[in-house]
Amino acid sequence: MPGERQDFFAIRPHPYAALVEGQIKRLEARKEVIAEAKATITNEQTLAKLTDLDQFYTLYYESSKDLLKQLKSQVRGHKTK
Numbered sequence: 688m689p690g691e692r693q694d695f696f697a698i699r700p701h702p703y704a705a706l707v708e709g710q711i712k713r714l715e716a717r718k719e720v721i722a723e724a725k726a727t728i729t730n731e732q733t734l735a736k737l738t739d740l741d742q743f744y745t746l747y748y749e750s751s752k753d754l755l756k757q758l759k760s761q762v763r764g765h766k767t768k
Contacts, residue, residue, distance in 0.1 A: 707755045715748070721737055
């Protein structure tokens with residue numbers, strides 16, 4: 688029936704790669720902010736905390752890139768079947 692919810696809200700096929708791509712862009716922006724902050728902050732305790740945060744975001748970023756590769760590989764595998 689026209690006007691039903693499913694007509695307005697649909698999830699595109701394989702939406703997860705796009706979700707992870709968006710997360711990667713946000714992580715890149717956060718890492719830039721951290722780099723800028725580290726360049727201007729002189730307090731050693733604060734710098735140590737920023738370094739920890741930067742390491743966390745680096746791990747998160749790298750694992751997200753790996754996940755994106757796997758997701759894209761799955762999508763390519765589905766297209767060939």
